[in-house]
Amino acid sequence: MHRKLLALLAAVVALSTCTTARADDLQRVIQSAQTKVVKIFGAGGLRQMEAYQTGILISPDGHVLTALSYVLDTDDLAVILHDGRKFQAEFVGSDPFTELALLKLPVEGEQLLHFQLEQRSAALALPGQRILALSNLYGIATGDEAVSVLQGVITAIAPLKARRGAYQANYRGDVYVLDAYANNPGAAGGALVDGQGKLLGVLGKELRSEVTGTWLNYALPVKGIASTIDDLLSGRVDTTQLELAEPEDALTMEKLGFSLVPDVLPRTPPYIDALRRESPAQRAGLQTDDLVVFVAGEPIDSHRSVVQRLGKIESFEPVAISVLRDGQLREFSLVLPAIVEDKPTDDSNETDSDGQEP
């Protein structure tokens, strides 16, 4: 009898701990995350320039991380917590590369609940993983209401190649692409969390993907922005990253010794039109009528992209060029001679488009 009782007791204990640990998991996670997301009201109000956005608490003393935007461009910046408490926030600093800004709430003698940046050292979450996006999209939450929650999955992890009109995103690192409509007006600065409520990323501004041409839902991963946040918290803001390293002496088609058919269309197919005798291109084995499809490992879709891609490579670097010839993909490695002696000054020794025999 004794053993039976013990066993039963064990069973009951096991059952009860399990069930309580799992009950209302999602609701609890959401409620906890919502207390760490704030509503920001500032400048704007004109058409398509909403005067609000979202921020997340990242310290117990009231540091709020948000997106750098015109909304912050005012002396009267109001931050409202989930419980309706209103603060006039102080602008601490911003980083033009990630386009993040740090605000400080005048909090004294209180420890605010806040997100931990623990995912900075973890591997990125994988496509297909379920996520929650918390933000004040469309400014729906105004007073003592919690921000809105959207659920979805991570669609992809891909470099941010996106723009809005003429404006192009500075951040080109990997972002979480989402299948929830997370990036609507006012959502920038919101939180992307996993099923346990851990902060995965910060929702970005509204942008169109250059890859698909469609509006993008995305978040900057904690891993990619953690050091920027450290800098902002410590008052160090490094703007040198903005200057992208351009090659001093970039490669050109002329240096490699080939030319493409004239660029007459927005997407002119990059067929090789002519090759200079004894040039790196000819010696490597390129032929006229080859269609260039990769330069230095990057896909090429037009004449223009060949020029652009070569312009990013120093002339002393070897470059791999892949071409389509008779339906077959062929790769060639081109390298400029260490010292260019007599650089040809005219086109007299350039072969015509029919043949490339010396």
Next chain:
Amino acid sequence: MIRAGTISLALVTWFQATWVCAEPTLAEREQLALNEATASVADSVVQIRTVGGLDRVGRKLLSQGPTTGLIVSADGYIVSSAFHFAGRPSSILVQLASGEQLAAELVSRDKNRMLVLLKIAAGHDLPVPIATPRDDIRVGQWAVALGRTFQSDQVGVSVGIVSALNRKYGRVLQTDANCSVANYGGPLVDVAGRVLGVLVPMSPESGGGAADSELAGAEYYDSGIGFAVPLEHVFGVLQRWRQGEDLLAGKLGIGLASGNAHLTSPKIVSVWPDSPAAKAGWKAKDLITTVNGVQVETQAQLRFQIMPLYAGDSVNVVLQRGDEQLDTEVLLTGKLAPYRHAFLGILPARNPSEADPPGVVVRHVWPESPADKSGVVAGDRITQLKATKTAATTDARVVLAGLHPGAEMSLQVVRDDETLSLSAILSSTPEDIPTTWH
């Protein structure tokens, strides 16, 4: 005995309890199942890049990034959305899940479901996904949309459910998973790792007829309305499709009465000359009652039966002609001969009154017209064209609408109480203005 039994029962309870404890939550189990489903199809999803081609079609700017395709045969056939090929690119490159790059050629298009078929020569067997049988697909079941647009080394994932079956007149199923350039051409996967369909843009509004372009419906991206052509259907037509001929929507060549397609009966108003319907002996005023054994009462029901079919498909149609039931076989065509008006060359009298005897009174005859050559003169009353009585002008129009220029047509005219039988060879509409009227 009793004691041992109770102990073992207690142990079982305890094991169950620990098992329950070790068991993941519903959300975790769903996550696991969806991950597994994705993984089982991912290797069949390829990335497609195009080189050259147009940057816009009409006023629509085409996306420049890579797109997605789905392997449908071990020997290298790949299906994708026609959307990506609207720009008529000069070259196509396919990157397999392994990273291997291969040149691809466009074999043929399916213009009824906006798909394209590509071919690569991989030199090794490619992984072909399993299709979910159409009868197993249920509204509400999980549906995962996969693409290989954002990255080449990982598939993009969007999760939703099957929203509806047999959409767009029985050609596609519908999902609320995000569908866009990021996954058009990719698979919609069920939770068992089978493929429900191939994602395509289609306009939810239009009838989806021949007038639809490859780009129609793309503006509904990520809207909760996405479409997929059942993979089972693709496998079904693959043998025919890989021959290299485009699959076209099957056409009958008939005109139906205008009006609400969901209320109006499928009564034939006109039969195009030389069309499949004409060859099967269909006539104006016939009523279509049954298509391939399915009863149709409205024009919309007729479309549901015809729209999924291709040119070259044969269809059994039962017509009601008066009291007669006609059983006909129609071989659908992809292209109807361009319609040209048959020209007789008379002007009917204006405002005929009810009191007049039945017939079309000729006001003028166009000089050198078929009517003129046949001997019709102004003042004649046309009472019959071919075998049809022409009580009024509209009757004459219906007869002429069913004839081509060059067709021979008998006429009966009443002139001075005398009935004459004449014959005219119809011509096309003249371009010269006559100098004199007869």
